[in-house]
Amino acid sequence: MLSALSVLDLFIVAMAAFILGISKSGVKGISIIIVALMVLVFEAKASTGILLPMLIVGDIFAVIYYNRHAQWKYLIRLMPFMMAGVIVGTLVGDDMPEYVFRKSMAVVIFISVLVMFWWDQRKSKKVPQHISFAGIMGLTAGFTTMVGNLAGSFANIFFLAMRLPKDAFIGTTAWLFLIINLFKVPFHVFSWGTISWATLQVSLLFIPAIFLGLFVGIRILKRVNDQLFRKFILFMTGLGAILIFFT
Template identity: 70%
Template sequence: MLFELSLLQWVVLCSAAFILGLSKSGIKGISVIIVAMLVFIFGAKESTGILLPMLIVGDIFAVIYYNRHAQWRFLWKLLPSMVIGVLIGTWVGDVIPEQAFRKSMAAIILISILMMVWWERRTSKSVPDNLGFASTLGLTAGFTTMVGNLAGSFANLYFLAMRLPKNAFIGTTAWLFLIINVFKVPFHIFAWETITTDTIWVSLITVPFIFLGLFSGVRILKRVNDKLFRNFIFLATAVGAILIFFS
């Protein structure tokens, strides 16, 4: 696999790793762009196994840097239903063909965009801080993170609804995705067989570019206020949705 990639594919892969670093530094909403880039190189299902170890590298950094800002009460509301969603996603992804897999990824992210737009246009801004709301989004996020590493939009929607400040938002999602991504690893190895020795080597080569993105993102975020941060999440997610739909 290492020597079968063209120069263009290597450029796209390393660029995706850099963007992933930006995402894990706290610039949320751009992870959909990364998914689209890797689908372009490796295909829908295979790309999930390449991306997962890359995500975990970024998650570890994010937890170390933003740990003190985590709001655990929101995390525990979302995590149990996400675990169930991962189990459902593992089974579904194992039985559907590649083309259906790709279309499901596109549909999932487009639905998430509609949900985020609906939330922002509501006349009432009351926060549905209850277990049912968290469980619904958690189940969906768990399913989408297994099927295409696309949970970010649904998790973002939940934490945006909770009106978490920027650093609390980043710290809480950092822990959430580290836990859930590590949980997914055995399913990729033994159920889907999308993580192999070859794919691990590809993922490892991207690590320097991930760290470059991480450190760049931290510097950028120090200059961004909460309102601009929220607006960027919506814009980046919308762009990513278009890319995944046409990839």
């Protein structure tokens, strides 16, 4: 598989790995750009299997670095629904036309971002506590992370709604995605066949670019306050939705 990649392909994947590192350092909302870059080089479904081990490398670092900030009560509320969504995504992923999925998810993500902008402007900041909110966000995030590694937007919306401060947001999502991404591995190996030794060779090649992105991302976050961090996540999530719609 490596021999089939051109110099341009290698550069694009390296850029995706670098941005992945920045994302896993805590700069949320940019993961959709990674998905779009990977799809430029690989087929959509194949790209999910190549990207998954790279995500796990970033997740491990994020958990080590931000572990003390995790808010487990929110994580436990969302995780069972995400796992159920992964299973549903595995079952229906083969039959869903790629262009239908991408355009519909882009619309849903973009509408969700608009809702969050509107919610931020409200005088009342009451946090959605009903289990149905966690259920809808969790099932959608689990389904989209299996089919296209697109869970970040929906998880972001859930944790933003919980009004978590920056470090708690990063620490909680770090644990969430490490657990969910490890949960996805057997489905990619045994059900879809999108992870093999050949794909792992591609994934492992770009680990240095991930670590470079992690280093840069940590330096960026030290200069960002909670309010700016929240606005940046919403902006990048909306931008990512537009990119998905037109790719």
